[in-house]
Amino acid sequence: MRQKLLNALIGIVVALLLGAILLLLQGYDPLATYEALFRYSLFGYYPFATTLRNAVPLVLPGLSAAIAFASGVVNLGQPGQLVMGALFATVGGLYLNLPPALMIPALALLAMLGGVVWAGIAALLRRFFEMSEFIVTLMLNMIADFFTAWAITEPFKDPAAFSPMTPQISPNGWLPEWGEFNTMILFMFAAVVIAWFIFHRWKAGYEWRITGQNALFARLGGCEINRNFMAVMLLTGALAGLAGGLVVMGGPHRFIRGLGANYAWDGVMIAIVANNGLIATFLYGLFFSAIQTGALGMELITSVPNEISQVLQAVLVLVIVASREYLNTFVQQLAARRRAREVRT
Amino acid sequence: MKILIGLINGMIAGATPILLAALGGAYTYYAGVFNIAMEGMLLTGAFFAVLGSYYTGSWLVGVLLAVLGSLFLSLIFILFAVVLKTDEFVTGIALNLFAVGATTYLLRKIFSVKGVFSNPGIQPIPALRLPVVENIPVLGEILSGQNLMIWVAVLATILTHFLIFQTRFGLRLRAAGYNPARLDSSGVPSNRLRALSLLACGVLCGLGGAFLSLGYVNLFAENMSAGRGWISLAAIILVNGNPLGIALISLLFGFSDGLGLLLQGYRVPAQFTAMVPYLATLIALYFYAARTRRLKSA
Numbered sequence: 221m222r223q224k225l226l227n228a229l230i231g232i233v234v235a236l237l238l239g240a241i242l243l244l245l246q247g248y249d250p251l252a253t254y255e256a257l258f259r260y261s262l263f264g265y266y267p268f269a270t271t272l273r274n275a276v277p278l279v280l281p282g283l284s285a286a287i288a289f290a291s292g293v294v295n296l297g298q299p300g301q302l303v304m305g306a307l308f309a310t311v312g313g314l315y316l317n318l319p320p321a322l323m324i325p326a327l328a329l330l331a332m333l334g335g336v337v338w339a340g341i342a343a344l345l346r347r348f349f350e351m352s353e354f355i356v357t358l359m360l361n362m363i364a365d366f367f368t369a370w371a372i373t374e375p376f377k378d379p380a381a382f383s384p385m386t387p388q389i390s391p392n393g394w395l396p397e398w399g400e401f402n403t404m405i406l407f408m409f410a411a412v413v414i415a416w417f418i419f420h421r422w423k424a425g426y427e428w429r430i431t432g433q434n435a436l437f438a439r440l441g442g443c444e445i446n447r448n449f450m451a452v453m454l455l456t457g458a459l460a461g462l463a464g465g466l467v468v469m470g471g472p473h474r475f476i477r478g479l480g481a482n483y484a485w486d487g488v489m490i491a492i493v494a495n496n497g498l499i500a501t502f503l504y505g506l507f508f509s510a511i512q513t514g515a516l517g518m519e520l521i522t523s524v525p526n527e528i529s530q531v532l533q534a535v536l537v538l539v540i541v542a543s544r545e546y547l548n549t550f551v552q553q554l555a556a557r558r559r560a561r562e563v564r565t
Numbered sequence: 566m567k568i569l570i571g572l573i574n575g576m577i578a579g580a581t582p583i584l585l586a587a588l589g590g591a592y593t594y595y596a597g598v599f600n601i602a603m604e605g606m607l608l609t610g611a612f613f614a615v616l617g618s619y620y621t622g623s624w625l626v627g628v629l630l631a632v633l634g635s636l637f638l639s640l641i642f643i644l645f646a647v648v649l650k651t652d653e654f655v656t657g658i659a660l661n662l663f664a665v666g667a668t669t670y671l672l673r674k675i676f677s678v679k680g681v682f683s684n685p686g687i688q689p690i691p692a693l694r695l696p697v698v699e700n701i702p703v704l705g706e707i708l709s710g711q712n713l714m715i716w717v718a719v720l721a722t723i724l725t726h727f728l729i730f731q732t733r734f735g736l737r738l739r740a741a742g743y744n745p746a747r748l749d750s751s752g753v754p755s756n757r758l759r760a761l762s763l764l765a766c767g768v769l770c771g772l773g774g775a776f777l778s779l780g781y782v783n784l785f786a787e788n789m790s791a792g793r794g795w796i797s798l799a800a801i802i803l804v805n806g807n808p809l810g811i812a813l814i815s816l817l818f819g820f821s822d823g824l825g826l827l828l829q830g831y832r833v834p835a836q837f838t839a840m841v842p843y844l845a846t847l848i849a850l851y852f853y854a855a856r857t858r859r860l861k862s863a
């Protein structure tokens with residue numbers, strides 16, 4: 221645990237230093253830039269609420285990727301599952317009419333269903349034709365992109381709009397705001413807790429983790445590998461789909477072009493940085509969200525284009541992961557040297 | 566006949582960036598590097614090609630810069646995956662996202678635009694007219710007037726095949742993937758070959774990216790590689806890295822690209838025709854999986 225924290229700190233400090241050098245090279249003041257970056261994301265009631273809210277579409281796909289990777293399932297289909305979830309929730313919001321207390325859960329379930337359907341296609345192709353889910357999910361991402369683009373330009377287009385987008389969903393499906401806080405963050409907290417519980421306390425989660433660490437051992441121990449694969453695919457699809465639905469219900473209340481943004485890929489990166497730990501995914505999700513949220517305020521103050529946050533994120537990922545593996549070898553070397561000395565004396 | 570020739574020309578143009586990227590990936594495939602950074606390298610190449618071509622007015626400088634930009638990503642890959650032993654998959658994903666972020670950032674910083682940069686000042690890679698051949702009826706229309714980079718891709722295919730299977734370098738490269746410990750113990754550091762394979766991949770992806778932004782179209786758009794790097798990865802896996810097989814598969818993807826354009830003429834929505842290459846990849850993957858299954862059970 222201490223080593224994990226130390227490693228995260230080292231990684232973040234080194235990455236921020238590298239980022240500072242990049243900023244200096246382009247003639248910006250790194251200190252003022254970082255100050256603005258974190259002032260507009262963490263310090264204050266409104267910035268913090270915004271950071272939490274923006275973390276939702278990062279943390280959910282992040283959990284999805286973390287559970288999949290830790291279970292030995294290469295589900296890289298979060299981007300596609302997210303937009304399909306968003307589409308399902310939007311269509312539900314356009315045609316259903318229920319009181320808010322039923323409407324919101326119904327749309328959230330529809331969003332999960334969208335993700336499940338899209339992940340399910342990949343899972344079935346793997347199950348029956350042994351097609352590697354790695355490439356299949358990647359290709360399905362592109363197909364989902366085009367499919368949703370078609371859905372919002374042709375069948376579900378808002379006739380009053382000039383660019384491709386759907387009409388607004390029924391206000392009963394809008395997630396309420398509590399002060400500055402959008403209730404979508406409650407879904408995120410619930411998802412983290414439930415996912416953690418399933419993964420670390422349930423028998424199913426135990427089987428998935430064992431399969432991820434050693435599939436052969438798991439099979440010999442009596443785990444149903446195929447059924448577990450299916451379950452992980454569908455669960456991770458549901459998590460990614462839920463993210464898409466929440467973005468629609470909490471944000472623009474309609475499906476606009478570019479809705480999926482880079483959320484899901486960022487989520488995958490976050491899971492990787494977190495070494496597939498669920499709590500770590502949640503924390504890094506908040507951190508990455510802070511960088512993205514603060515970048516917009518930073519641009520206003522310092523005229524540094526906010527796209528620098530994407531560069532900073534990639535640097536963070538590489539440095540944190542590299543320092544983790546480097547630190548691990550370093551600690552092992554130390555231990556080996558100590559043992560060698562003990563043997564000698 | 567006109568449609569057929571158009572389809573063939575579309576197929577060749579669609580295949581070229583995939584072919585170049587996949588050939589680059591073939592080097593790393595044989596060297597045992599799990600390299601998924603082709604997508605980012607293509608994108609970086611496409612950006613720097615436009616940058617060079619626009620500011621110097623010379624497509625050659627554009628291509629050169631594209632190769633350098635793509636090589637820069639290779640160097641980062643080498644630093645992290647080969648030197649620091651970071652997971653190759655992680656490095657690849659981070660580099661792809663780095664490429665998207667960096668090109669979007671630079672697009673805004675240098676050209677002050679968001680989304681797309683197109684300008685008549687961008688000098689495209691010229692087409693090559695073959696003096697005698699162009700008079701042959703059908704063949705001439707296909708062979709002559711193709712973009713220079715298409716011939717480079719043909720050359721690169723033959724060269725790659727020769728290098729990997731006929732030279733000492735190729736033997737060592739394959740050994741680095743097959744049994745790195747054995748190669749190390751025979752006095753050839755396998756890490757050096759891994760690094761070399763990544764540099765080769767950088768050069769070829771840079772060329773592919775330059776073709777995307779200076780040949781296929783004449784502009785730079787955010788994220789314009791649009792999954793071609795992933796398709797090239799699929800192409801490599803489908804034929805186990807064989808360069809000639811890669812050429813064949815790339816043509817198949819190029820054909821589906823051209824087919825998509827043709828279908829648009831029949832009032833199929835553009836979004837569905839754009840899906841064709843990705844669906845084709847899934848179908849190809851199906852046959853690959855079926856064959857693997859047969860081989861396993863036999």
